[in-house]
Each structure stands twice: as C-alpha cells, then as structure tokens.
Amino acid sequence: MYDQTRAQQPADRPPGVSGSRATGPEPLLPSDERDKIVRRLGHALNTFADAPDKALEEAETAFDEATAALMHALADRRSALRTGWQDRDPETQSAELRIALREYREITGRLLRA
Numbered sequence: 001m002y003d004q005t006r007a008q009q010p011a012d013r014p015p016g017v018s019g020s021r022a023t024g025p026e027p028l029l030p031s032d033e034r035d036k037i038v039r040r041l042g043h044a045l046n047t048f049a050d051a052p053d054k055a056l057e058e059a060e061t062a063f064d065e066a067t068a069a070l071m072h073a074l075a076d077r078r079s080a081l082r083t084g085w086q087d088r089d090p091e092t093q094s095a096e097l098r099i100a101l102r103e104y105r106e107i108t109g110r111l112l113r114a
Helices: 031-047 052-085 094-113
Strands: none
Touching: 031 052, 052 094
C-alpha cells in the first residue's frame, strides 16, 4: 500500500522523524567549514584511482584543515568558558560554577567519544 506521508519525507531522514531536529550539543565547527573539509576529502577519495599521490596529498590537507579548525574552535570554546568563571567575585554562586563544570565535562566527553 502506498504511504503518501512516508513518500514525502526526504531520503536522508528515517520514516517517522519530524522536521525538527533533536536538540543536542552545538557542533564544534561551523557547517560551512565542515562542508568544505568534507568536499575536499570526498574529492580525494573520488580521484584516488586516477592520481593516488595527489589524492593522498589532498586527503592529508583535509585532515590538517580539520585538525587546525578543531584546535581553533576548542581554544575559542575554552577561552569563553574560562571568561565565564575566572576572576569572579569569591561570592560567585555555586550554580554558575556548576554550569561551567558541566560544560567542560560535556565538551571533554565529546572529544573522548570522537
């Protein structure tokens, strides 16, 4: 039997999933930066048969770009977190400090699961 609702859903989304995304952690890299790196890596994979050496160089460049972008993003995130709790009045609410600790735990956990 033809299911019109299922047929109208994009192919990249499983049936039964609504248009809204589940809330989760913010991506470490902006989508345009991620997309650029993914395209470069995809190009390397697609050209490997014709030019293996060039493909490997391009893959290495994509890896280096991803590493540098990630390091930059993590340094920015660390700076923002530190600014939120460092040099505060000794009377800083423990709730504010708990939030900062939770954010450190979340980002560190994401790195360890990657």
